[in-house]
Amino acid sequence: MHISEELDPRIKELISRGTDKVKILSVKTPPPGRVVQRNIDALATGFKYVVKPMRMTIDYPYKDIEYPDGYRGMFRVDADKCIGCSLCDIVCPADAIRLVLRDKKKVPTINWGRCIFCHFCVDICPVEAFETYKVHDVAFYRFEDMLTTLQEFTKGPEEYTPPRKVIGKKFRVVIDENRGLRYESIG
Amino acid sequence: MSGSQDITQELAQEMFRVVETGVKEEGERLIELQIGPTHPGSGHMRILAWVDGDIIVRCDPDIGFVHRTIEKLSENRAYIKTIPLVERPSLLDTTPMTIGYVNALEKLMGIEVPPRARYLRTILAEITRIASHFYGIGILAIFLGHSTGFMWAFGDREVMIELATMLTGARITYAYVIPGGVRRDMPQNFPDAVEKGLRYIEKRLKEWEKIFLNNPVVERRLRDVGILKPNIARMLGVTGPNIRASGIDYDVRMIEPYEAYDEIDFMIPVAEEGDAYARGLIRFKEIEQSINIIRQAVKKIPEGEIISPQISRLFNPLMKKIYAEQKRVKLPSLMATLKPPKGEAMARVEAGRGEALFHIISDGSTNPYRFRFVTPSFRNVILFKYLIPGHRIADLPAIYGSLDYFPPEADR
Amino acid sequence: MTISLGPLEIPTRLVYDFLHIFILPGFGAVLILIILIIWAERKIAGLVQLRYGPLHVSRRFGGILQLVADLIRYTFQEFIVPRGVDRIAYLTGPVLALIFAIIPIAFIPVSPFIEPPIYVSSNMLLVLAILSMAPIFIIITGYASDNKFAFIGSLREAFLMISYEIPFIISILSMALLFKSLDMSVVVSSQANYLPGVILNPLAALVAYIAIIRITGRFPFEISEAESELVMGPYTEYSGLMYGVAMGIAYIKLYVYSILYSIVFLGGWLPILSTNLVESYFIGSFIILIKASLLMLIAVFLRSVYPRYRVDQAIRLGWSQVLILSIISLIWSLILSYFLR
Numbered sequence: 001m002h003i004s005e006e007l008d009p010r011i012k013e014l015i016s017r018g019t020d021k022v023k024i025l026s027v028k029t030p031p032p033g034r035v036v037q038r039n040i041d042a043l044a045t046g047f048k049y050v051v052k053p054m055r056m057t058i059d060y061p062y063k064d065i066e067y068p069d070g071y072r073g074m075f076r077v078d079a080d081k082c083i084g085c086s087l088c089d090i091v092c093p094a095d096a097i098r099l100v101l102r103d104k105k106k107v108p109t110i111n112w113g114r115c116i117f118c119h120f121c122v123d124i125c126p127v128e129a130f131e132t133y134k135v136h137d138v139a140f141y142r143f144e145d146m147l148t149t150l151q152e153f154t155k156g157p158e159e160y161t162p163p164r165k166v167i168g169k170k171f172r173v174v175i176d177e178n179r180g181l182r183y184e185s186i187g
Numbered sequence: 188m189s190g191s192q193d194i195t196q197e198l199a200q201e202m203f204r205v206v207e208t209g210v211k212e213e214g215e216r217l218i219e220l221q222i223g224p225t226h227p228g229s230g231h232m233r234i235l236a237w238v239d240g241d242i243i244v245r246c247d248p249d250i251g252f253v254h255r256t257i258e259k260l261s262e263n264r265a266y267i268k269t270i271p272l273v274e275r276p277s278l279l280d281t282t283p284m285t286i287g288y289v290n291a292l293e294k295l296m297g298i299e300v301p302p303r304a305r306y307l308r309t310i311l312a313e314i315t316r317i318a319s320h321f322y323g324i325g326i327l328a329i330f331l332g333h334s335t336g337f338m339w340a341f342g343d344r345e346v347m348i349e350l351a352t353m354l355t356g357a358r359i360t361y362a363y364v365i366p367g368g369v370r371r372d373m374p375q376n377f378p379d380a381v382e383k384g385l386r387y388i389e390k391r392l393k394e395w396e397k398i399f400l401n402n403p404v405v406e407r408r409l410r411d412v413g414i415l416k417p418n419i420a421r422m423l424g425v426t427g428p429n430i431r432a433s434g435i436d437y438d439v440r441m442i443e444p445y446e447a448y449d450e451i452d453f454m455i456p457v458a459e460e461g462d463a464y465a466r467g468l469i470r471f472k473e474i475e476q477s478i479n480i481i482r483q484a485v486k487k488i489p490e491g492e493i494i495s496p497q498i499s500r501l502f503n504p505l506m507k508k509i510y511a512e513q514k515r516v517k518l519p520s521l522m523a524t525l526k527p528p529k530g531e532a533m534a535r536v537e538a539g540r541g542e543a544l545f546h547i548i549s550d551g552s553t554n555p556y557r558f559r560f561v562t563p564s565f566r567n568v569i570l571f572k573y574l575i576p577g578h579r580i581a582d583l584p585a586i587y588g589s590l591d592y593f594p595p596e597a598d599r
Numbered sequence: 600m601t602i603s604l605g606p607l608e609i610p611t612r613l614v615y616d617f618l619h620i621f622i623l624p625g626f627g628a629v630l631i632l633i634i635l636i637i638w639a640e641r642k643i644a645g646l647v648q649l650r651y652g653p654l655h656v657s658r659r660f661g662g663i664l665q666l667v668a669d670l671i672r673y674t675f676q677e678f679i680v681p682r683g684v685d686r687i688a689y690l691t692g693p694v695l696a697l698i699f700a701i702i703p704i705a706f707i708p709v710s711p712f713i714e715p716p717i718y719v720s721s722n723m724l725l726v727l728a729i730l731s732m733a734p735i736f737i738i739i740t741g742y743a744s745d746n747k748f749a750f751i752g753s754l755r756e757a758f759l760m761i762s763y764e765i766p767f768i769i770s771i772l773s774m775a776l777l778f779k780s781l782d783m784s785v786v787v788s789s790q791a792n793y794l795p796g797v798i799l800n801p802l803a804a805l806v807a808y809i810a811i812i813r814i815t816g817r818f819p820f821e822i823s824e825a826e827s828e829l830v831m832g833p834y835t836e837y838s839g840l841m842y843g844v845a846m847g848i849a850y851i852k853l854y855v856y857s858i859l860y861s862i863v864f865l866g867g868w869l870p871i872l873s874t875n876l877v878e879s880y881f882i883g884s885f886i887i888l889i890k891a892s893l894l895m896l897i898a899v900f901l902r903s904v905y906p907r908y909r910v911d912q913a914i915r916l917g918w919s920q921v922l923i924l925s926i927i928s929l930i931w932s933l934i935l936s937y938f939l940r
Contacts, residue, residue, distance in 0.1 A: 025454035228827030333906035338648035
């Protein structure tokens with residue numbers, strides 16, 4: 001049996017429903033030709049960037065980026081507000097927050113190695129006990145340091161050991177029409 | 188339906204015969220190349236290619252290296268915990284996956300989504316689609332050896348990722364879509380930044396044409412390579428831009444519109460040739476169409492709620508205050524232990540690589556009984572077996588790049 | 600003539616030979632120029648690709664010492680010799696390819712008044728012959744490594760070597776026909792009398808440049824070491840210092856071919872005005888190196904614009920278009936040499 005080039009009519013009627021609602025933009029491959037012109041165009045486009053560079057990257061860590069408002073980073077818990085309802089434990093997709101029993105009260109602890117920074121816990125807390133920061137790149141020397149107790153969970157990322165020192169001048173990302181991303185320095 | 192089964196069986200037998208007769212024993216002329224997982228041109232999979240001189244005689248994809256048992260993991264978790272999980276396989280277009288899962292869940296529970304939330308979901312889905320197509324173009328470029336195309340693609344993708352950071356707060360894994368709506372509203376400077384970003388991408392598409400699409404060496408490498416005929420594509424179940432480059436106009440956004448797609452005016456690009464060049468060109472044209480969709484959605488977005496009233500009536504006074512002031516949706520405690528009624532629901536979406544299908548079977552408890560989802564890359568992987576034999580070794584990266592196959596998405 | 604250094608009497612010829620082979624344009628210039636050219640390649644690629652390129656190693660100078668850091672790393676990396684390789688060929692292949700790529704420097708003159716260290720009256724032909732032997736050892740390295748990808752890489756190198764060395768030799772010999780001599784000093788002085796070779800026979804210049812881009816493995820002809828198809832081509836199984844040697848072979852060949860090209864087509868050490876021996880040596884070699892660097896920079900800029908060809912497309916290009924252009928350039932030289940008495 002030879003596979004013909006045409007679509008079999010029995011298949012055609014199976015797919016005919018639904019195609020009347022579809023609006024098509026017919027795309028044609030441009031014909032080959034004008035080889036010399038196209039080579040010169042490609043070389044000129046590349047050369048334009050050698051002469052006028054337009055860098056889109058930033059040499060972290062000598063320069064630091066400040067993320068926009070609402071960026072999901074690390075967070076800390078306010079121990080006075082927490083009522084121990086365990087909703088953050090139930091909803092965490094990665095089992096990172098655990099409530100442990102201490103002095104007949106349930107207190108939250110977090111394992112930063114597992115956290116995926118989805119902020120479901122921040123959003124489900126009925127008393128708004130979490131305070132969020134825009135920092136996510138804290139480094140730990142030992143694996144055990146990532147498993148925090150309540151004591152450490154109440155501290156912000158600036159106070160962890162080792163502390164996250166500000167490494168370079170801070171820049172903010174601005175979307176620009178000509179350059180794509182532009183970095184403006186703040187402070 | 189038995190009529191179509193005869194056709195598929197006949198065609199399948201013919202296809203198997205065409206491929207199997209070419210294989211000889213490994214010996215003097217036939218070499219078995221294992222383009223394995225630790226190879227710069229293979230991704231997270233192994234491709235076994237039997238090569239006779241320079242011509243590939245038989246090709247077998249060996250997938251499953253990145254299987255993370257997403258479907259089984261979701262059977263032990265509550266419904267809302269699966270939302271970040273279902274984003275993880277296909278890391279490039281994460282939003283359509285969450286939209287599909289949440290749509291299936293909403294069908295099961297009968298939750299209505301307000302119009303503003305639907306438009307916000309559409310805007311994020313199209314932003315993700317542009318980012319995903321740029322990734323596909325970049326991989327096609329680096330497999331051909333065009334390192335500038337690779338770097339430009341990832342640089343332009345970065346603009347879209349920064350826009351998404353402004354909207355949702357994360358760079359790639361947003362977890363923005365929840366049953367009933369979305370989690371946050373647009374910030375004040377968002378429409379302005381979106382317009383600037385889209386104008387930048389339009390400007391760059393012209394330079395892409397000069398250095399990549401019209402580059403004579405790229406044309407020589409991609410023209411008439413890996414031609415996929417329409418009836419074979421239909422029989423194998425290929426989806427996405429691969430099938431739209433072969434002349435079949437199939438796009439879930441038009442056939443079964445979801446979210447705000449039935450209120451927005453756009454076209455789907457379809458090409459006739461079916462070779463690797465057409466598949467690359469279709470991705471560029473789809474980026475232009477997505478720019479069109481985002482512009483219309485940002486202009487037409489209605490005012491209103493971003494979360495369904497069925498959920499917002501469960502807020503306590505503190506949550507209501509935060510919602511009114513910051514437009515940030517707090518999750519009521521019911522969300523952590525959702526118990527949908529018994530039944531099953533299906534939803535399908537058009538992800539960047541094709542059609543994704545979500546099927547949830549619930550038995551009334553907090554964990555699903557079965558969650559099945561079929562990703563577009565999993566349906567496209569069969570093309571490795573049928574498109575590649577007959578081409579040369581150097582065509583294998585070209586065809587692989589043009590199919591935009593992403594192994595973690597196929598393995599889930 | 601001798602130079603007296605205290606109690607020592609050193610013949611001038613020996614001093615000149617030492618300077619020519621070890622400092623300029625020999626090993627010293629090779630090392631410095633290769634460090635600069637590889638840095639320029641990565642920096643130019645970075646500029647076109649919207650990023651910085653190498654910047655970390657010596658920040659104040661724009662990362663120029665990056666290659667020195669890389670070479671230090673390769674020196675201290677473990678050099679693993681796999682079990683199934685043919686040991687003698689595996690260990691000596693890249694080394695011999697390097698030797699044959701760098702020997703021609705001893706034959707090339709850089710000054711109008713001083714003979715090169717080894718003077719042969721037909722030194723252009725000798726340089727071409729020695730340079731054609733380097734690819735043979737690359738093929739041997741690929742075959743000696745017990746690896747299917749290296750084998751395919753050396754097959755590709757064998758096919759392409761034959762397709763592109765022939766047009767190169769024909770175009771260089773057509774220039775020799777035009778200037779009626781196979782001696783490079785005579786060729787340069789003829790260009791002083793008439794015009795530079797690139798204006799007299801532009802077709803030969805174009806063919807020779809395309810052939811140089813293929814022979815040294817620059818994009819779009821980087822086919823034998825195609826990274827997404829064969830892991831590293833013939834050099835797949837190398838690590839440690841031999842990997843550094845293998846990477847350097849292509850750039851040393853580019854250096855020598857560029858010097859040859861600038862002597863035959865661009866006028867060599869012209870315009871040189873002084874007649875002092877010492878000055879003519881230094882100024883002459885500087886002028887040649889500047890012209891060679893310009894050619895190397897153009898060849899290296901192509902990495903950011905082009906992908907790579909497929910093997911059969913490159914071979915077909917070589918046999919159908921480049922060869923025919925080189926034969927046309929030969930005929931053009933014949934016609935033109937009649938008019939240039």
